[in-house]
Structures are given as C-alpha cells and as structure tokens.
Amino acid sequence: MANLFDKAIAAVRKLSDEEQNRIGAEILDELADEARWAEKLARTPEVLDALVAEADEDIAAGRVYPLEFPKRP
Numbered sequence: 001m002a003n004l005f006d007k008a009i010a011a012v013r014k015l016s017d018e019e020q021n022r023i024g025a026e027i028l029d030e031l032a033d034e035a036r037w038a039e040k041l042a043r044t045p046e047v048l049d050a051l052v053a054e055a056d057e058d059i060a061a062g063r064v065y066p067l068e069f070p071k072r073p
Contacts, residue, residue, distance in 0.1 A: 012023050043047055058064045 012020055015023070055064075
C-alpha cells in the first residue's frame with residue numbers, strides 16, 4: 001500500500017512535532033474548504049449548470065480561445 005499519500009505521510013512523520021502539526025492543520029483546513037465548496041455547489045446546481053451553458057455558448061461562438069503560456073527555459 002505504498003501510494004503517494006502513504007509516502008507523504010511517511011515523510012511528514014520524520015519532521016518535528018511542530019512541523020507535523022503545522023502540516024496537519026493545513027491539510028485539515030484544505031479539506032474543510034473543499035467540503036464548504038462541495039456543499040455550496042450542491043445547494044446551487046442550477047447556477048453551475050447556467051455557467052456551463054454560458055461557457056459552451058462562448059466556445060461555440062468563438063469568443064474564447066486557449067491561453068498560451070510562455071515556454072519555460
């Protein structure tokens with residue numbers, strides 16, 4: 001069961017208690033933020049559907065185009 005998450009946890013376990021607690025707090029904050037977004041989007045699916053429809057219309061009408069980022073050296 002050596003997936004990426006397990007490797008990350010093993011690396012974090014080698015850190016000081018203070019660093020482990022800081023990283024743990026960041027992870028928990030991120031998970032709570034994701035849960036809030038999921039709840040908000042679940043309560044307003046019609047808004048999300050409308051945004052998708054608008055984006056589809058813009059694409060079909062040629063009003064949008066892919067972003068071109070400069071190549072990294």
